Amino acid sequence: MKLDLLAILAQTALLLLLAPLLSGLIKNWKAKLQNRRGAPVWQPYFDLAKFLRKDMVISEHASWIFTATPYVVFLTALLVGLMVPMLTAHAPLDLFGGALAVIGLLALGRFFLALGGLDPASAFGGMGSSREMTLSAIAEPAMMLSIFTLAITAGSTNLSQIVLAGQGPGWKFLDPAHALAFAAMFIVLLAETGRIPVDNPATHLELTMIHEAMLLEYSGRYLAFIEWGASIKQLVLMALLANIFFPVGLAADTTPAAVGLGLLWFVGKLLVLAGVVVVVEFTNAKLRLFRVPDLLSAAFILATLALVSTFLFR
Amino acid sequence: MNTPPTETSSQFITLLASLMLVVQLLLAVQRMLVTNIRLFALQSLLLAAIATVVACVFGAWHVLVVAVLTLIGKVLFLPWWLERLVRRIKIGQEIHPFVNMPASMLICGALTVLSYVVARPFTSLERLGSNTLAVAIALLLTGFFLMINRRKAITQVLALLTMENGVMLAAIALTTYGMPLVVEIGIFFDVVIAVMVLGILVFRIRESFDSMDVSKLNELKW
Amino acid sequence: MLLTTILCVPLVVGLLCLFVRPRALMEALNIAGFVGVLVLGVKLFHAVLAKNGAAVTEWNEFLRADALSAWMVLLISVVSLATSLYAVRYFRSDLTSGIATARRVREFYVLTPTFATGMLLVVLANNLGVMWAAVEVTALSSVLLVALYNRKTSLEAAWKYVMLGGLGLVLALFGTIFAYAAAISPTGGGAHLPSFNWSHLLAMAPQLNPHLITLAFVFVLVGYGTKAGLAPMHTWLPDAHSEAPSPTSAMLSGVSLKIAVYALLRFHILTTACLGTGYSRNLLLGFGLFSMLLAGPFILTQKNLKRMLAYSSLEHVGLICVAVGMNAPLTVFGALLHMGYHALTKPVLFFTAGNIHQHYHTLDFTRIGGGLVRTMPATALLLGLAAAAVSGLPPFGLFVSELTVLVGGFTSGHVWVSVVILTTLIIVFCGVLDKLAGLLLGPGHAEPPRETISAGHIMAMGWPLGALLLFTAWLPGSVRQLMEQASGIIRGLP
């Protein structure tokens, strides 16, 4: 095997650049739907730039865990991004890990984020960590099951292999297993990216927040890294959803033309998906915290059904 | 010497054995302590008589030794010693069995029947009398029942001794000549010593508990 | 004259103790006597081995020692020696605290050799009647020992012991007479008295009257079974064991029960040889299993240390009977091995119980309240070790013997019996562990102060455990040979 240095660099750049845009886009569209003008789609870039230039205040109770967390979150998000096929069917770091590594790395980021929330001795941080870990404990198996459904069909856990298998003859989305798994995965996406109805990314209302509660003590460049990491994670998850369930348009080779076409397809799919997310956010209210597990359990059950149906309809 | 038992002697022995059983039944219903002891003496006397008859009829002279030992030990010495004990501990004229008199009679009857059933396969083996073995087993079982039914320590000892009588009767009945002399003497002395040990204990119990009622000895459990 | 000497040594010691004054002399006499018996026992052991299957006899076969007897003689001598060594400190301490009087102590030193003589006679007598008389001697001497303290409870225990034991002996006598009668009838009632010797009866076993032998075995089973503490005739056992002075408890539990089992075994061999069926075997198996099963609940709910130990003895006697009842080479061998190992373990347990009683003046678990490792470290250590041994934990030999029995049971088709044995062993273990953990461990109270015990006394108490460990790690080939011969005798092999 050989590591395609160019591909790595390109995809890293893509992740770094596209992720804030996607966040901005979703925010903007949401505002539009709510009859507001909303911030411009470039706003996240400005925010990041500003955070990076700001001085930092670090809690006197915090330890090195607090310091390490932003880097871990940022790097795991990037690493995950390099493992997910985006423009080409072959992800740059495909060989270093497939679906399981993706889930594992995301969990590692979350692990540190939760520790970072606990570190400054604030009750909010603890609350956020507790909720985050609880919800992810249910979301993660659902995600894993829905990926398993695809992995079993493809006979591999490597995402590229899954994509390649999906690109094979036959339009698989009509397969009930796929549909159910997609539904489950979509719910997981909402939960993992902190979207309504699970979490409200726009609020700082103390009692309802989850993700934001963990970040409360972060400022300056650490906040930038974490926010950036979060938006990369959002991009990666959406890419995952878009590419492994709808593996059309991914470039089979690395000729510029194919990659360009892949980029177009990719952006198109992301826009559609972002639209769906915005619509969901717009039409739903945030759930009570103890109702959220019901939603996630529904995802879990959908994923299980997906799995059972691969068994039944094969 | 291998003379077959004569009809008369055999009948005589059967009669004596039956008398022993009757005495046993009397013991079962008798409540007076001293009378009980004397009844036991009478029973032992009957046993000694049987032994004498056997010794005379068959010329088995060492059985006579058994008879003499029984006479000295069980007819004379033990009753005397026990009566002395009763006098010394001063109580126990009345005894209250667990099962009332008619019921005890009934049970003793049933046990006697059982003994006959048990002894039936062995009647052919008996040399003496026709039912001696059955009587012996009946003595054993009714003696056992007496032991269970009586509260006073001394009556329990007496019951044990009547069982012993049953055993001796069985020994004579089954083996004609009794057992080897060493064994007989050994058994005899053991029994005497046993009774004396029992007497010592009874005396100590009387001192410690102010009572001879063994049903009150229920401190130790589980 | 080896057998006679073995019998005479303790008897003479007992008689001498009647007359000597100083206590130290009595102690020394006892110890010396039992050392002598042990030495003679080892000599007998070699003599029997040298006979290569035949028996050592004396007095025209009046005394007879085969491998089984020799094995029992060894057990008796070891336990008696352990007892006499322990008794020194025990009674000195009793005397200083005024619990026992000098007269009582003398009684002990006279009766214990008598007790031992009785037991030795049981195993050495060839004549079944004499054997019976000897069992009676052991019963009577031990009754007086049980009643030694003259407390209310000890009198009660003695009374129950003597009444139930006496009753059992009467029944056993009845059975013995039947066995004798069974021997007479085939000879046609000749003028000559048939020999009442066991070896003689065994030789003519096929001609014995099977009905009478069956009847005899029933009576002997109930009779000697009472003495051996087989359930449901065992009821005297916990009382007597708990109320006797601890040295006596050790003798009772360590060998006396096994002596009764031995007597039972002699009849079992005879019955099997005569009937040629598993009649007596199955009865032994049934009673043994019942004893084992019954011990469990009592141990689980026990409140008194010595009673718990007594029920443990019940269980072990049951195990021995079951093992003999299964009648496979391994099980019988295991049973004999188990007798030996148990005889080395149980006395130590009772010795420690004696120490605890003298220290706390009670054996009630709740009243002692635990913490023995603090207040009496040496005793607690020995108790813990011995309890581990008696529960069948390695590295102690009872694990080996129990597992041998189980293996034998499995390979001889008694799978379910083995499962029941194992289950009861586990239940008993749970009970013992629960009680002893409460007794030994814990913070303990400030009162009473720590025990003072010299190293010599610890040795005197604990040496059987050392012997147990030694013989677990290394079982001399000659001992194994002896046990194999004995197991051959029990299984009726020529």
Added chain:
Amino acid sequence: MSLPMPATLLVISLCGYLIGAVGSLLFMRRERLAAGFAFGAATLSGLSGLLGALFFLAGGAGVAPPQFELFPPLIPYIHFSVRLDALSAFFLMLVSLLGLAISAYSLGYAKGFFGRKNVGVLGAFYNALVLATTLTVVADNIWLFLIAWEIMALTAYCLVSFEHEIVETRKAGVLYFIMSHIDAGCVILGFLLLFQASGDYSFASLHNLGAEMAPGKRDAAFLLFLLGFGIKAGIVPLHIWLPAAHPVAPSNVSAFMSGVLIKTGIYGLTRVCFDFLGAPPLWWGVTLLTVGTISAVLGVLYALMEHDLKRLLAYHSIENIGIILMGLGAALMFLNTGHPVLATFALIAGMYHTINHATFKGLLFLGAGAVLHATHTRNMEEMGGLIKRMPQTAFYFLIGAVAISALPPLNGFVSEWLTYQALLQGFGTTESMMRLIFPLSGALLALTGALAAACFVKAFGITFLAQPRSAHAEHAHEVGPAMRLGMGLLAVVCVVLGLFPTQFVRLLDPLTQQLTGQQISVQLSAANGLVLASLSEKGGTVSTLGITLMAVCLLPVPFGLWLVFSRKTKVRRGPTWDCGQRGLTPRMEYTATGFSKPIRMIFKALFQPRRDVQREYDFSPYFATNIRFESHVEEVFEQRIYRPLRILILRVSRRIRTIQHGSIHFYLLYIFITLLLLLMFAL
């Protein structure tokens, strides 16, 4: 007698433990010497054993297992023979590795007992325990195995009860010993069934015996071994001794018990299922897999409810044993369906997780011990802020926490990855309904992993981060060098096992060759050993080392951003935001109980939490002057099975006991009735 090198090292190790035990007792009066001698000897012995095992395993599959007798036989049929085959060597490696690290740690840890407890006894029992455990895994004879097995239980009991002044400890010890005696009983019965078929006590004669046994007996033997070894391993619902006994033992012993002792159950199961019984029916594998899955999920759920640090870790042992059993169960199922290569793969997953769990659980318990040593409490609610006071311990604990949460790139991730792959591959192996069990187990494994992560966020966060919650935690100090050495050693092993899986898997070749006849380490390695592949590159690959290296390569991105944008920014230390109140107190921090509350709510049906709120108020219930809140979670098995059973047994016993109620007349009556019955029926 000339022995090959591994055997010599093994003998040295065994003798070393023995010398350590004896010496420790001899020097009992001088505790410093005793501790140094005992644990020093154990450390060296552990090293020797580890080297021996490694030498043997590194020799590859072709090396004949060395075999020798420890003592002459006791009775001709009782041999004490030892054989170091690959399976034994693997577990010897595990025992010795943990023995080495824990003994080194104990050199420091024992100081905590000086002047308080008898360290000589601790050292002696500890050495005896390690010795017995070592013997258990290398025994080649039923007798030696059972003897070592029982001695292991006995010594472990003594160690659990070491601090017996506390009631809880005594109770836990008794419970442990009772359970392990039941387990010994089951194991004995199982071996008796095997012996019945083989007629020989040596393990060699038991090899592949299952084919010759009647199916009923074979199944009975399997169930008995499952019960017996299952109790030792702590599978649900036989686990109840584990969360009771592990916390109360001295921490080095807890580490050994959780790391090694329960693995002997796994050793037994592996030995029996793969070596002795052979050719398993499908339901064996299904049973193991199901039991494993249930243990994993329930273990971690109960762990989440704990705020006692060591109990929490103990429950995680149950979880991890479950994960190991999932691998073994899958392997059995593959053997049945005729996929030896896949079976080997699943077996490797199980074995890998076995050693991983040993290392990280050992590490975590040592860390917990260090915390206990420093704060004198096991209650997490009284800890906090320790990362500043004991930085090294915190770091090691964090490594353990990351590893046990199966997060990349540490070893827990690798073995769980292997397990996932095995489960996923299993889907295609059979057409029966049973194949559904694989992905479902996989999903539950995912649930387990996620919950474990939540639990260790709690464990690490509440223990080490934020402000100290009590004076104990406030005044804690870093532990001594010996203890840090022990933890550091295991932490390094965790990292190495995580980063170099393909190299480690090669050591397992002799083992798999022995048990399934396959060697697949080559198929598991891709890209010159950089990448771990699931049998082929197409099936799925992962490279922890690659991920780590890549992460290092990506580091310039954030640092570059820092350099470009934030060179001039300043970092200020300030108080945590307190909503404008007057400072935060530790009482305002999130507690361990609070942290897991959402999970308690979600799994309410399982936990059935009892809460008890008492309010005191003056005039209106809305203005309470005093509120007392209590909440309990009780284990459902304890509550529904064990306690009723115990009560039932005691009640029946009391009922039976009444037959001996003191009246001599009744006693006589019993004999009378016995006699009559015998006369009537037995004649």
